[in-house]
Amino acid sequence: MAAIDFWYEFASTYSYPAAMRIEECAAARNVAVRWRPFLLGPIFGDQGWTTSPFNLYPAKGRYMWRDLERICLARGLAFRRPDPFPQNSLLAARVATALEGEERARFSRQVYRAQFVEGLSIDGPDRVAGILDACALPPAALSRAGSAEVKDALKESVAAARKLGIFGAPSFVTGDGELFWGDDRLEAALDWAVAHA
């Protein structure tokens, strides 16, 4: 079975529509999806950026909000602009790292829903506990998120992303190491995974 790694960052705007459709798109092509939460902050930091490029470059930022609004509208996805942007995604990324398989995917979609549908913060133990509860997951992942093991695993994910040449999110990496960047490359990435499985 063909497989794809889905690299996402909870504060990344275009990761939201990708997360909401990747399982359906992949299933239609019989491709397995491995959810890989990571942090863009350290990678942006390599480029000298201390916040999202959408904040650093206002024309690009204005365009992104409008483009995302159009994409969500066309796909029947609700959309609210997070405030502040970007959200602090560290705790949510650690909790996602502490989860596995379908539970990680379910939690991750719920983080995006909280942020972009309900317009809620995704930061702080109370909010993250609420997100776990909203998708019927036990609170234990929140305690595990504080362990050295999970913190290190997330750091290793960031290092792995950097090594793969990832510079933005969402990114998709096929089994043969081909990198695709952006929600708009999801179909191309899946097709590549199938053709080169």
Next chain:
Amino acid sequence: MAAIDFWYEFASTYSYPAAMRIEECAAARNVAVRWRPFLLGPIFGDQGWTTSPFNLYPAKGRYMWRDLERICLARGLAFRRPDPFPQNSLLAARVATALEGEERARFSRQVYRAQFVEGLSIDGPDRVAGILDACALPPAALSRAGSAEVKDALKESVAAARKLGIFGAPSFVTGDGELFWGDDRLEAALDWAVAHA
């Protein structure tokens, strides 16, 4: 009839595949295309960039070359990487500005062909004269390109692009002022133009 403004920069890599398909894609939807050559240099300069962001951010640059190679392969377009990159596009942009209608479009496609198919420089009067000749256009546009009128018209195009919120190329602007950025947004831009004509 619905219409779209196609904003392109000759040194822009993703403008190449867009230029080679826009007329066919637009004709299929009965949308008229207005070719709008402009310069990204002054707009990048606003953001403090002195060269292409693909040079400033190496991971992004490496990805772009591979992505473009894949896109061209999938569409049956030849592809050679320009050297140096980015090319100096000022003279070619002035000549395109000095031309109109179908001649401007024909010359523009030939500039992309020279650069990305033949791997030639697009700078200097001799090269640009060769490009005019290769697409059966008289050399007169080259002399007109040096006139104050044409120089000012190109400056006005850059100012108009900036005012529209354009920050990259290719960009597409519909009659109702909706902005779309990137070759991968061409279909969405044309569909929007039809729906809001």
